[in-house]
Amino acid sequence: GAGVSQSPSNKVTEKGKDVELRCDPISGHTALYWYRQSLGQGLEFLIYFQGNSAPDKSGLPSDRFSAERTGGSVSTLTIQRTQQEDSAVYLCASTLIWGRETQYFGPGTRLLVL
């Protein structure tokens, strides 16, 4: 693919509902990263994948957040029982291999929790 794609572009949900955010990395990229961009906290690292495994989940803000990656390609970030403080832009990035590589970002998903 031409670049990292994310869907949906925008998502409005009600407090307490679950949401799924999708990231499709650049074709052939083995590493995938999730970040969150919010007004109060700026840009924060959430989790990264090397292939289908996630060696470091320490950036996930709570156990309501989870992510998976299947087939070494598409990744899904799931937020359960959404709260208003989850409102943010969720950005995904990918690199060809892990480490020492420039991260290429998708356009993000803007999540608004009412």
Added chain:
Amino acid sequence: AQTVTQSQPEMSVQEAETVTLSCTYDTSESDYYLFWYKQPPSRQMILVIRQEAYKQQNATENRFSVNFQKAAKSFSLKISDSQLGDAAMYFCAYERGSNYKLTFGKGTLLTVNP
């Protein structure tokens, strides 16, 4: 922990003029990378320039260049011949060598006046 500081929340420049955005960082590592990313209203994070810490020569990309002062832990971005399309939020970011997390500054909003 590594920190990245951008002391200028907002900057403005006249079209065709030159502007410099400041960034300082704190690290005890010797192997790391520094980046400037641009984020226009479309939300897409676009890589502007990358600097490897072991390289003494400052990176340049067309109208964009950096002043990398390793001892001072300073990494400023100079934009020459500013264009209207340069208007965006600019983020300075740090990555420890062989790591995966980008640590971002809070950003500088650049306005280009015609």
